[in-house]
Amino acid sequence: MAVQLGYENVYRDPVGFPAWKEQGLPVAATPWCPPEGDGSESCPGPTSGLALVWTLLGVFAGGLALNLTPCVYPLIPITVSYFGGQSPGSKARLAVHGLLYLVGLAVTNSLLGVAAALTGGLMGAALQHPVVVVGVALVLVIFASSLFGFWELRLPAGLTRAASRSYMGYFGAFFMGLTLGVVAAPCIGPFVLGLLTWVAGQGSAWLGFIVFFTLSLGLGTPLFVLALFSGSLDRLPRSGEWLLWVRRLMGWVLLAMAAYFLRPLLPQAWGVFLLGAVALLAGLHLGVLDRTAAVGRALAGLKGAAWMAGIIIATLMIGSWALRGPGVAWQPYSDSLLAQAQKLGKPVIIDFAADWCAPCRELEDITFHHPQVVEKAAKAFVMIKVDLTRKGNPQSQALLVRYQVKGVPTVLFLDKNGQECKDLRLVDFLPPEPFLARMDAAAGK
C-alpha cells in the first residue's frame, strides 16, 4: 500500500541509504552532537505565545488525572464536612466559597512547588526523605483504617468550631484551602517530579508558579464540584450495604498506595512481595471473606472480580519480577573510567538516579532491563550510574554542577570524544525503543 496522490514518476529504492553509502555517493548528516560547543542554542520551547496555552492545558489535564491517585482521598471527607457544615446559603455564595477554597489550595501547592523546584534543585530529596515517606504512608494507613470502619472520621472539634464561627466568611474558605494544600502536596510530589525538574530547568519563578497553579487548579476542580454538592449531601438516602463494600475497596487502594510509597525504602525483593501481598490480601478480604449481605447479583460479581483481580495482580507482579532478565551493568563514576572510555572511543551514558524517584525506577525496571538495551550497552557503551539517594557526596555534587543536572532522573549521553550531546539528554522516563535510537545517535551511527 502507499499514499495515493497522483504523481507519475514515483520510484522507490528498496535498499536505500546503506547501499548508497557503500558506493561512495555523496551523503550528509545532521549531527546530534555538535563537534564544537555552541552553548547559545535556544530551542523555541513550549513557553511562548500560543504554545504556552497548550502546555498549560496539558498541565491542567495532568492535574485532573492526579485525582486518580488516592493522595486526594484525605481531602474529600474534610471538604465535605467543611462545606456540609456551613449554614445553607444561596448557591452563588457557596460557589464563591468553593472557588476561594480552590484558589487557596492552588496557592499553597504552587508556592511549595516553586520554592522546592528553585531552591533545592533536587527537591525530590526533601519530599522523599524517609521521614516524610513514612509519615505520608502512616496518614494513608490511618485513613484506610477509618474506611475499614475501625473508627469514624470526624474533623477535630476545634477546627469545626473555628469553621462554624470566626472563619465563616470568604476568608475562611480561602484559609481552609491554604491550610489543606499542605496535606496533599508531599503525597503528589513523586508524580510531578518530571514537572519539578522542568521548572527547575526553566529557572523562572513566575513561569513555575503559573504551571503549578494550573496543575493545582486541575487537581482541585473535582473538590470544587464536591464542595458545591456537599451542601445537599445530607439529604441523600442512607447508604446501602454496597457502599460499605466500596469503602473497604477504597481502604485497600489507600493501603496499596502506602505500600507503593514505602517500596523505595525496602530492598527490591521485599518491595515486590509487599505490593503483591497487599493485592492478594485485598482480593481475599473483598472477595472471599467479606460478609456483606449480597443485595444483588452485581455485588456478587464485583466480589468475584476483586478476588480474581487480586490474584492476577499479585501473580503478574511477582512473576514478571522473577522472570526478568539481567539489567544493565552499571559502574560507579570515576574520572579514570571516563578517560578510559575516551581512549577506547566508546560513548558514555551517565544516569543520575535516586531510589526515591519513581521515574528513575521505571527507567531502571523497564528500559535498562530491556534485552536489546542491555546488549547494546554491554557491547558499545560505558554505563555509569550516579546514585543521588543520599545527599552530601562531594563527588556527586561536583558532577551535578559540572553537567548542570537539575533533578532526577537525568540521563546524559557523551559521544566518543567525551562531549555531551545536549539534544539527547533525558529528564524523564523513556521506553526502550526510542532509548535505543538515542543510543545509536550517541554512538554516531
Add this chain to the structure above:
Amino acid sequence: MPLKRSILLALAALLLAGGALWVAHRPAPPPRQATLEDVRREAEAGGYRLITTAELGQRYQQEPAGLLLVDTRQDWEYRAGHIKGAVSFPLEPSAWGRWRAKKPLAALLGPDKNRLVVFY
C-alpha cells in the same frame, strides 16, 4: 462467597496471569527479512516503480535539479546520515500513518505531478 466458587475463580485467575506472563516472556521469533519478491509485489499494489541504487546514483549525478529524494526513515536515522540533498519525511508503515501523511506529503512534493520523486 462459596468455597467452591472461590477456588474456581482463583484457578481461572492464575491461569490468566500465567498465560499473560508466558506471552510477555516467550522468546521473540527473529524478524522476517523482506524478500525481493515481497518488495516487488508491494510496489505493484502501491502503484510505484522500483529503482536500483546504481541507477539512482546515475540520475543523481546527471541531473540533480529535477530529482526529489524523500527519506522516509525515522528522524534520528536521517540525522545520523542520509543521501545528500534528501528531505526527511518520517513515514509510519501503517494505514493510520499513511492517512495522516497525505496532506503534508502533498505539500512537500509540490504541484508538479510529473516530477521525478524517489523514496527510500
